[in-house]
Each structure stands twice: as C-alpha cells, then as structure tokens.
Amino acid sequence: MDQTLVDWPAFLAARQELGADFIRILGYFREDGTKSVAAIEEAMRAKNATALILPAHTLKGESHQFGAEPLSVLAEQIEAVARRCVETHEAPDEVLQQVVQLRPTFEATLALLERECNPLVERRAAFGKKPVVNNQGFGRI
Template identity: 65%
Template sequence: MSFEGSTLINWPAYSQARSELGAGFVRILGYFREDGVKSVAAIEAAMRSLNAAAMVIPAHTLKGEARQFGAEPLADLAEAIEVIARDCVEKQDTPEEALEHIVQLRPLFVETLTLLEREANPIVARKPAAGGFGRRAIPTGFGED
C-alpha cells in the first residue's frame, strides 16, 4: 500500500497536536514510535496464532495514538483490525478476515512514522545556495559573475 505524503497525515490535526503538546511533542512522538512498533508486532503475532483477543488492545492503542498525530489512514486501518478482532472474540471465531488489513499495517506504519518524524525534525535538509562548500557558484543569470 502506498499513499502520497499529503494523504497520510491530516496536517492541520498534526499542527494542532504539536501546538497543544508544546515542548513534549517530540518526546510523545517517540512514545508513539515505541508503542507503534510493539503494537504492530503484537497484532502480527496474534494473527500468526489466530488469536483475535490478542489483537484488540494493540489495535485500539495504535488507532488512538495515530489519530492524535493526524495519521488518519493508519488510525482507520488499526480501527478496521480492532473491529474485526472484537467481532471474532464475540463470535468465538478466528481472525482470518483481518489478514489483508494486517499485511498492509507495517508498511503503512513505517511510511507514516517517517513523515511524522521528518516533519518534527528541527533540522531540515536544505540544498546549498551556491555550488556547495569550496565550489564557486555557477552564474545562472545576468549580473551574477
């Protein structure tokens, strides 16, 4: 599954979270990374063992944390897994129906986290204004010799 960066994150929601969390934003984003890695692994392990009950809490956690940062597609996918898992628990059924969603989960989490962390990084990669360190800038127009 591949999304364009503009559709992976609801940037106004991200900005609001950043503003509300203030100085703690980067730390809390780090918790999202840690919790997300654990949640994705737990969901995958639960799928391998066909244990729907073991999917519910990590999917619920991932859903809530993703929404906090404006990561709507990730939150929606985690919610779909949670709903399927809860239905399977109620019906005492195995969660094969969640497999197609779970296969998409890790790549979407990684792609989303990359965007969130890139946006949160205070050091933005910039192209050198001239030809680079130790290089003479090449004139690009009139009067730039």
C-alpha cells in the first residue's frame, strides 16, 4: 500500500469510530469527492475563485476524516488561495498545479481506501504477525 497517500492509523481510527456506518460514509466520500473535484476543475477553467472555495473546503474535510492527508492538503491549498483571490479580486491562476494534481490524487487515494475496505482483499498482519494464507485453494484435498 502507498503509505504516502493515506495515514493508515488515522484511517483505522475513523473506521473504528464510524463503525457500521463506515462503508456508507466512504460511499458519500466517493460521490461528494467526485463532484467536488469536477466543480473545482470547472471553477478553475472559468477562473472563478469564489466557486473554488466550497468544493475545496468540502474535499479538505472529508479527506482529512479518512486520513487522506495529501489530498486534504491539496484541497486546503486551493481553498486558501481561492479565499485570498476573492478578497483581492484576482484570478486563482497560482493553484493551477494543485488543481491538475487533484483528480489523480483523489482517484489513487479512493482506490486505496476502497481496496482496504474490500472483504475479499487479504488483510495485512497486525503487530508484525504474518498473515495466514490458505494456499490449498477451493475444493483441493
């Protein structure tokens, strides 16, 4: 797993805290995140700093909740610059690089989070123990 995209202890803490609601809330993150990324890209194309703020703010908070810190930081940078641009009446051109990085970072992060939640994926061993793997296969003697 890519340790740089997800803070796994934070992810596991969120999973434990949310309990049975975790998978449903991760689904909301997928839906909301997809919409937020698209809204940010559209606002950037339109050079509309005001329209960047809310989706970046939403993505920042939701990403942080799941331990997706690099994604949260990108969204936070976009939001901060957009707020400043609104105050100074400037176009948000300086966050173009962050906006370009946003979609691939979101997609890679979401893939990791969803893979971790897939019940068919072999889990990592806890506390340094080797995972038990059944190599016999289904129906073999």
